Amino acid sequence: MGTILRANLSQSMIYLDNNATTFLDDKVKEVMHLHINEEMGNPSSLHQWGQKSRTKLAEARRKIAACLKVNEQSLIFTSGATEALNTLVGSFSSPCHIITSSLEHLALLSPLTRLEERGVRISYLYPEKGRSAISLEAIEAAIESNTRLVALMAANNETGVLTDIEKIAHLCEKRSIFLLVDGVALLGKESLSLPRGVSAIVFSSHKIHGPTGAGLAIVKKEFPFSPLLVGGHQGFSKRAGTENLLGIIGMTEAISLLDHYLPKASEHMRSLRDHFEKRLCDSISDIIIHGKDEKRLPNTSNIAFLGIDGETLLIELDLRGIAASHGSACTSGAREPSRVLLNMGVDRKVAKSSLRFSFSRMNTLEEANQAAEVIVDLVRRLG
Ligand code: PLP
Numbered sequence: 435m436g437t438i439l440r441a442n443l444s445q446s447m448i449y450l451d452n453n454a455t456t457f458l459d460d461k462v463k464e465v466m467h468l469h470i471n472e473e474m475g476n477p478s479s480l481h482q483w484g485q486k487s488r489t490k491l492a493e494a495r496r497k498i499a500a501c502l503k504v505n506e507q508s509l510i511f512t513s514g515a516t517e518a519l520n521t522l523v524g525s526f527s528s529p530c531h532i533i534t535s536s537l538e539h540l541a542l543l544s545p546l547t548r549l550e551e552r553g554v555r556i557s558y559l560y561p562e563k564g565r566s567a568i569s570l571e572a573i574e575a576a577i578e579s580n581t582r583l584v585a586l587m588a589a590n591n592e593t594g595v596l597t598d599i600e601k602i603a604h605l606c607e608k609r610s611i612f613l614l615v616d617g618v619a620l621l622g623k624e625s626l627s628l629p630r631g632v633s634a635i636v637f638s639s640h641k642i643h644g645p646t647g648a649g650l651a652i653v654k655k656e657f658p659f660s661p662l663l664v665g666g667h668q669g670f671s672k673r674a675g676t677e678n679l680l681g682i683i684g685m686t687e688a689i690s691l692l693d694h695y696l697p698k699a700s701e702h703m704r705s706l707r708d709h710f711e712k713r714l715c716d717s718i719s720d721i722i723i724h725g726k727d728e729k730r731l732p733n734t735s736n737i738a739f740l741g742i743d744g745e746t747l748l749i750e751l752d753l754r755g756i757a758a759s760h761g762s763a764c765t766s767g768a769r770e771p772s773r774v775l776l777n778m779g780v781d782r783k784v785a786k787s788s789l790r791f792s793f794s795r796m797n798t799l800e801e802a803n804q805a806a807e808v809i810v811d812l813v814r815r816l817g
Contacts, residue, residue, distance in 0.1 A: 453792035514649035518636035528553035594734025603631030644688030648681030699795035704732035713806035
């Protein structure tokens, strides 16, 4: 019964919450199924079953390194971006100074808060008035003699607004400061190139049509790395614990597929998103698209429907089979307006009326049209 209901739901559903998580790609499912049906051992075991797993793990490492054009040794498999960020941030200790922004995901902010409790000084930067990203100038002005780390997201998961990582990387390299990048929202949306000054970057499998429970840190050898999980010597002693081979295999396929889909997928998402926004702007007068005039991810649209309660709209949309979000998935259960929008200087009422719509390469023009139609209808009724 549950399965039937779910099947019906997913058929009629328009899923526009791809910055929270994405559906598994069919090819990823296929590769994971194949793996499940094989008899595999622990990659650390010496027998043939173990060695078979070890070979698969090495293959995954090789493939990912080739796709992302990085050194194999720089890859650390984790359970997701949260673990990767906790590990990398936890590698620093007092006394030092770290620069970050108030717009970061909690997966970065929370471990930074822990460091702060242990005496590390942290500067939380805010965007300038009317802007949605942290400027190079703001970072430059915040640098102190003992600044060791700048930690920032490449793209904001709530607004899609891009950070100018290339320029910041150049600055950090010049000033001999480590740069840690949260690349979660960016991967899979645009072709990726890692500027030289990036010391470490993290990604999450479930945001790119791969399985949950798998993620990645790419860490240059000069980064002052200290493992979060200690125990066995897996992953070159950088992350103890038996590897999640099934998740890693799924993630590897998801990463391998990026080259196949990009840059066409970017254009596809951008055209759906732009079409969706245009339809809404043509029919509703009182809307604000956050970060519209800035460089944004091609898939994300964060919109304030002025005079409408965002949460009510979100629930009504869900009842009509449309999935959107009220902010970051980790906090969207809360009734509070988005911290990111508030920290961008958005008025509290406006923030409360805002919803995030995030497309993936699997969405269609028909879905964008249908969703816009339903939203226009609901806004008229609720307004
Ligand atoms: N960073 C950003 C920008 C995210 O959107 C998320 C997840 O929502 C994370 C980090 C945490 O990723 P994970 O779910 O893999 O732990």
